[in-house]
Amino acid sequence: MQPQDALDDLKAIRQIMEQARRSSDGFGGWFMVLWGAIWLVGFTGTHILVQTGRDPLINWLWMPLNTLGVLGSIYLGIRMRQRAQKKSFSSIWVSIFLWWLALAAFDAAVIGVFQLRGFQIALLIVLTIALSYVLFGLFTHWINSVIGLFIGLVAIVMATWLVEYFNLAIALLGGAVLIGGGLWVVRRGG
Amino acid sequence: MDLDPVIHQPTRLRIMAALVGLDAGDRADFGFLRDLLGLTDGNLSVHLQRLEEAGYVRIEKTFVGRRPKTWVWATAEGREAFAAYIDALENILHLQEASR
Numbered sequence: 001m002q003p004q005d006a007l008d009d010l011k012a013i014r015q016i017m018e019q020a021r022r023s024s025d026g027f028g029g030w031f032m033v034l035w036g037a038i039w040l041v042g043f044t045g046t047h048i049l050v051q052t053g054r055d056p057l058i059n060w061l062w063m064p065l066n067t068l069g070v071l072g073s074i075y076l077g078i079r080m081r082q083r084a085q086k087k088s089f090s091s092i093w094v095s096i097f098l099w100w101l102a103l104a105a106f107d108a109a110v111i112g113v114f115q116l117r118g119f120q121i122a123l124l125i126v127l128t129i130a131l132s133y134v135l136f137g138l139f140t141h142w143i144n145s146v147i148g149l150f151i152g153l154v155a156i157v158m159a160t161w162l163v164e165y166f167n168l169a170i171a172l173l174g175g176a177v178l179i180g181g182g183l184w185v186v187r188r189g190g
Numbered sequence: 191m192d193l194d195p196v197i198h199q200p201t202r203l204r205i206m207a208a209l210v211g212l213d214a215g216d217r218a219d220f221g222f223l224r225d226l227l228g229l230t231d232g233n234l235s236v237h238l239q240r241l242e243e244a245g246y247v248r249i250e251k252t253f254v255g256r257r258p259k260t261w262v263w264a265t266a267e268g269r270e271a272f273a274a275y276i277d278a279l280e281n282i283l284h285l286q287e288a289s290r
Binding site for chain 2: 001003006007009010012013016017018019020021
C-alpha cells in the first residue's frame with residue numbers, strides 16, 4: 001500500500017468514527033428543540049393572556065403543551081433507543097427521567113408550601129430548569145451549562161427589572177437558545 | 191507489515207470504523223449503520239457476514255414487538271484487529287517519513 005493511500009484510509013477512518021459517535025450521541029439535542037418550541041409557544045401565549053387579563057386561561061394553555069412535551073420526549077426516547085444503543089443507555093436515561101421527576105416534585109412542594117402564584121411559579125420553574133442544564137453540562141457537554149446560565153440570567157434580569165416582559169423574554173430568548181442549542185448538539189453530537 | 195485482508199476491503203473498513211467509533215459495549219442498529227455509511231441492505235449484509243465469519247463482529251437478530259431488529263457490534267477480537275490495522279497504516283507513514 002502506498003503512503004498516500006494509508007493516509008487517505010486513516011482520514012476516512014477518523015471521519016467515520018467521529019460521525020458514528022456524533023450520530024449516536026447528538027440525538028439528545030432533539031429533546032432541547034422540542035422543549036424550546038414548547039417554551040416559545042407557551043410563554044408567548046402566557047404573555048398575551050396576562051396582557052389581556054385572561055390569567056385563568058394560562059393553566060389551560062400549559063396542560064396540553066406539557067402533555068405534548070412529555071409524549072414527544074417519550075417518542076424521542078424510543079427513537080433514540082432504536083438507533084445506536086448504549087450499554088449504559090438505560091441507566092443514563094432512567095437517571096435523567098428521575099432527575100426531572102424529582103425536580104417537578106420539588107417545584108410542586110415549594111409552590112404548595114409557599115403558596116406561589118402566577119409569575120412566581122414561572123420564575124421558580126425556569127430557574128430550576130436553568131440550574132439543571134448548568135449541572136448537566138458539568139457531566140455532558142459544556143453547551144448545556146452555557147444554555148442554563150443564559151436562561152437563568154435572562155430570568156433573573158427580567159424578573160428584577162422588566163417583570164412585565166418576563167414571559168415574552170423567556171419565550172423568545174429562552175426558547176430560541178434551547179432550539180438553537182439543541183440543533184447544535186444534534187449537528188455536533190454529545 | 192501485512193494488512194488484514196478482511197478489514198482492508200474499503201466497505202468493511204468503514205463498517206469497522208463505525209462500530210469501533212461507538213464505545214465498547216454499545217451496539218448499532220442495522221438501519222443506523224446502513225444510513226450512516228450510505229450502503230444498501232444487501233451490500234451491508236454481505237460484508238457483515240464476512241466480518242462475522244472472521245469473528246470481528248457479532249450480529250443479533252431480535253424482535254421489537256412484531257418488527258425484526260438486527261443489532262451489530264464489534265467484538266473484542268474485532269477491535270484488536272482494527273487497532274492493529276490502524277497501527278499498520280501508521281507504520282507505513284512512519285516508514286515513509288524515515289526514508290526521507
